[in-house]
Amino acid sequence: MTMRIEPALLDILACPIDKQGLLYLPDEALLYNPRLRRAYQVADGYLMMLADQAEPVTPDEHDRLMKRADHGEAIGTAGLAPDSAGDLAAVPPAPRLRPGKEANHARLAVTVFTRRYVHVSQHC
Secondary structure (H helix, E strand, O other): OOOOOOHHHHHHOEOOOOOOEOEEEHHHOEEEEOOOOEEEEEEOOEEOOOHHHOEEOOHHHHHHHHHHHHOOOOEEOOOOOHHHHHHHHOOOOOOOOOHHHHHHHHHHHHHHHHHHHHHHHHOO
């Protein structure tokens, strides 16, 4: 089953788990995350991009998909280059912060920005 995904969508399409690019194999109607070894299928013409519906991939299937990517048979999404996906597959994803810490970092960034803005505006 071949499914065509618009180039604009491919530019922004990322894994819902690690928020990074995927490999798209159009002839298999498959989006693959080589870092987490999870596959997302197309069902009835719809992308099934829910984290709990990601299917684990066996080591043999991973090797097969990576060979296809190395031979130029896959398209990278969200900035992932298919020829470098093999290098990324061995790198674990960056650790995620707990939601509370993410919010604290966002507050800190706003505070720093606000202080700089106030500081600059006082000297104008």
